Amino acid sequence: MYRLLLFFLFITSSTFSQVYVCKDGHTKFTSEAPLELIKAQSDKTTGVLDCSNKNVAFSIDIDSFDGFNSGLQKEHFRENYMETEKYPKATFKGKIIEDVDFTKSGSTMVRAKGIFSIHGAEKEKIVKVKITVKGKEILVESSFEVPLEDHNIKIPKVVNQKIASVIMVDVNATLKPKA
Numbered sequence: 279m280y281r282l283l284l285f286f287l288f289i290t291s292s293t294f295s296q297v298y299v300c301k302d303g304h305t306k307f308t309s310e311a312p313l314e315l316i317k318a319q320s321d322k323t324t325g326v327l328d329c330s331n332k333n334v335a336f337s338i339d340i341d342s343f344d345g346f347n348s349g350l351q352k353e354h355f356r357e358n359y360m361e362t363e364k365y366p367k368a369t370f371k372g373k374i375i376e377d378v379d380f381t382k383s384g385s386t387m388v389r390a391k392g393i394f395s396i397h398g399a400e401k402e403k404i405v406k407v408k409i410t411v412k413g414k415e416i417l418v419e420s421s422f423e424v425p426l427e428d429h430n431i432k433i434p435k436v437v438n439q440k441i442a443s444v445i446m447v448d449v450n451a452t453l454k455p456k457a
Contacts, residue, residue: 296380296455298416300325303451305338306345307424314440318345318355325451327416332374334390336449337367359431359441360397368396370403378409385410390420399429416453421446 303323309316322342327334340362346352356362372392387408394403403422410417424445426433433441 296329298327298329298453299456300418300451300453303336303418303449305343305447305449307343307448308446309442310446311442312439314347316345316347316351316441318343318352320344323449323451325418325453326456327418327453329378329380332378333372334374334392335369335371336451337369339367340396341366359433365396365398368394370394370405372403374407374409375404380411380416383411383413394424396424397429397431401428414455418449418451418453420449423447 301324302321303325304319304321305323306317306319320338320342323336323338325334325336340360341356343355344352346355370390370392372390374388375391376386376388378386378388385408387406389404390407391402391404393400394405395401405420405422408417408419410419424447426441426443426445433443
């Protein structure tokens with residue numbers, strides 16, 4: 279009986295302290311302006327979720343985005359607007375602020391509160407997140423807006439009808455137990 283209790287305590291504590299990671303999450307953004315629709319995506323989003331304290335962190339290299347309407351548009355995005363040599367990553371570091379039972383299969387909507395950093399500017403953000411526990415995986419889905427003004431991303435007047443002032447971002451990631 280004593281061994282069974284110790285085994286149960288070990289399994290329970292290791293489940294709650296489980297860290298999940300992702301190296302190939304999918305992030306896309308959409309700029310829907312009056313004169314142009316721009317879409318780009320990347321499958322290089324990395325992330326970590328610590329189930330014991332509900333801390334989360336996600337990161338993406340801005341240069342990993344592909345898509346756009348032309349090669350020149352992609353170049354302007356990287357060099358003129360995002361300045362990827364100075365600001366190579368976008369990150370979110372925060373905490374899930376609702377209770378989640380990571381031991382039960384199923385989906386739930388929660389909010390994560392944290393600091394979103396892009397283009398060298400940090401902004402506190404609360405994002406809605408759909409978490410799906412499925413076997414030994416945790417699927418994370420989130421959509422949120424990024425106002426360019428909040429992150430000091432300047433758009434020249436000559437193209438302001440082609441680039442939206444608020445960009446829509448979608449993140450989908452499958453996290454697996456850290457080995």
